[in-house]
Amino acid sequence: MKLPFQIDLSGKVAVVTGAGGVLCSEMAKALAACGAKVALVGRTLENVQRVADEITADGGVARAYQGNVLDRAGMEAVAEQVKNELGLTDILINGAGGNNPKATTDKEYYEPGDIDAETKSFFDLDTESVKMVFDLNFTGTLIPTQVFAAQMVERGGNIINVSSMNAFTPLTKIPAYSGAKAAISNFTQWLAVHFSRVGIRVNAIAPGFFSTKQNAKLLWNEDGTPTARTAKILAATPMGRFGTADELTGALLYLVSNEAAGFVTGVVIPVDGGFNAYSGV
Ligand SMILES: NC(=O)c1ccc[n+]([C@@H]2O[C@H](COP(=O)([O-])OP(=O)(O)OC[C@H]3O[C@@H](n4cnc5c(N)ncnc54)[C@H](O)[C@@H]3O)[C@@H](O)[C@H]2O)c1
Numbered sequence: 001m002k003l004p005f006q007i008d009l010s011g012k013v014a015v016v017t018g019a020g021g022v023l024c025s026e027m028a029k030a031l032a033a034c035g036a037k038v039a040l041v042g043r044t045l046e047n048v049q050r051v052a053d054e055i056t057a058d059g060g061v062a063r064a065y066q067g068n069v070l071d072r073a074g075m076e077a078v079a080e081q082v083k084n085e086l087g088l089t090d091i092l093i094n095g096a097g098g099n100n101p102k103a104t105t106d107k108e109y110y111e112p113g114d115i116d117a118e119t120k121s122f123f124d125l126d127t128e129s130v131k132m133v134f135d136l137n138f139t140g141t142l143i144p145t146q147v148f149a150a151q152m153v154e155r156g157g158n159i160i161n162v163s164s165m166n167a168f169t170p171l172t173k174i175p176a177y178s179g180a181k182a183a184i185s186n187f188t189q190w191l192a193v194h195f196s197r198v199g200i201r202v203n204a205i206a207p208g209f210f211s212t213k214q215n216a217k218l219l220w221n222e223d224g225t226p227t228a229r230t231a232k233i234l235a236a237t238p239m240g241r242f243g244t245a246d247e248l249t250g251a252l253l254y255l256v257s258n259e260a261a262g263f264v265t266g267v268v269i270p271v272d273g274g275f276n277a278y279s280g281v
Contacts, residue, residue, distance in 0.1 A: 001033045001058060004250040007257040010035035014091035014256075015082060017069050017144050020047025022212035023162070024095030026245035027252050031093075032060030034253065037086040041067045041078055041144075042096070061086070069096045069140035075147040083151065091158045091256055092148045094141040097184075098214050102129035103176035122175075130176040137180035141187065149200060156199030158256050161188045163206040163268050168276050173218075181206075185268045192266030201265040203255045208272025209233050211242045236280060239273030247271060 009031060016028040019040035032038045032055045040062060042048035048064040055062035063085055067078040082089060106120040114121040141161055149157065165171065167185040170178035185204060192202040211219055219230045234240055251269045254260050270276045 001029050002246075003030060003033055003253070005253065007034050007253050007260070009091075009256070012036045012090040013039065013082065013087045014093065015039045015041060015079075015089050015144070015148050016093040016095055017041045017067075017140070018096030018162075019051055019064075019093075020044055021095065021214070023207060023210060023245050023248060024093060025051040027093055027095065027248065028062070029055055029058070029060075030246075030249045030252060031091065031256070032062055033058070036091065037061040037063075039063055039065055039078075039082040039086055039089075041065045041069070043068055069094075069144050070135055072143050072147070075144055079147045079151070088151045088155065089148045089157065090152070090155075092144060092152075092160070093252075094144055094159070094161045096140050096144075097137045097162055097181075098133075099174055099177040100129040100133050101217070102126040103133045103174070105173045105175070108172035125175070133176040134180045134183070137177070138183045138187065141184055145191065149195070152200050153195075153198050157201075158258070159191065159195075159200060159202040160252065160255055161202070161204040163188065163204040165206060165208050165270070165272055165275055167206060167268070168270075188268060189266045196265060201255075201258075201261070203261075203265060204268040205248060205251050205255070206268050206270045206272065206276070207243065207248060208270065208275045209237060209242050210245060212245075233275075236278060237273045237275045238278050241273065243271065243273060 014031045014036040016024050018024045019028045020042035028038050028040050040048040040052050045066040052062040052064040065078045067074050115123050161184050163185045164181040166178035167181040188204040251271050
């Protein structure tokens with residue numbers, strides 16, 4: 001794999017949750033290419049196994065583990081296995097996350113009558129689905145952090161959370177996902193302070209817009225043409241395009257490198273083609 005620059009992670013163990021997904025599989029590959037032994041954790045074993053096989057074929061060290069980030073006992077079992085098979089965890093990437101269509105409104109703006117119309121308005125947001133989104137993104141970062149950081153408190157370590165543009169300013173239609181990612185940015189700062197005396201740095205990456213499975217329905221029509229939302233996103237991204245997964249690698253390697261970022265903790269780095277800097281005018 002081609003890296004923007006090389007850092008030395010040999011002897012380190014990196015755990016990546018959501019590693020079967022588009023963005024975090026790329027992160028896992030980058031860490032492995034820098035010499036880390038990578039534990040890929042995901043809900044669906046086939047997905048993480050496929051990525052582990054790719055890393056192994058490329059000469060890296062990787063193991064796939066089935067695990068739900070919301071299942072504490074399951075995460076503890078995975079942590080024990082990782083410890084036995086690869087060693088104690090040095091790096092944790094909290095990548096698992098996502099949205100739920102039932103926690104999303106159909107329209108950007110409420111209009112008179114929507115409350116009674118067929119359209120899914122704010123008033124139709126499904127409470128259970130909203131809770132699910134907060135759980136997956138926030139609790140799904142909290143539990144793996146409790147489980148894996150327990151192995152770091154005596155030896156130091158590195159935690160990277162995955163936030164989003166919607167954490168800085170909410171995006172239309174996705175109130176739960178925006179709130180949950182705002183909680184991730186906030187939690188990143190909290191954890192950074194909390195662990196600052198024991199050598200654990202905690203930072204986050206806030207990806208801008210990347211076309212992935214998770215947001216495919218919002219970005220592309222069934223016939224493959226761009227949705228109106230895609231046009232809006234590209235107009236609001238000064239660089240005028242979606243990012244590609246490999247464009248997160250530079251920020252990731254910088255943050256996990258103790259040589260490059262040894263005094264950096266509690267930051268949320270946007271990788272967004274200028275989206276967060278642009279007022280729209
Ligand atoms: N795609 C984007 O534009 C974008 C932008 C900002 C932030 N993000 C965030 O980046 C991260 C990766 O997203 P992605 O776009 O690669 O999405 P993705 O859907 O491709 O990957 C997410 C992965 O998380 C796994 N997962 C979901 N629930 C899980 C659970 N309970 N336990 C374990 N694994 C679980 C999924 O199986 C999937 O493999 C997410 O946190 C997402 O919120 C994505």
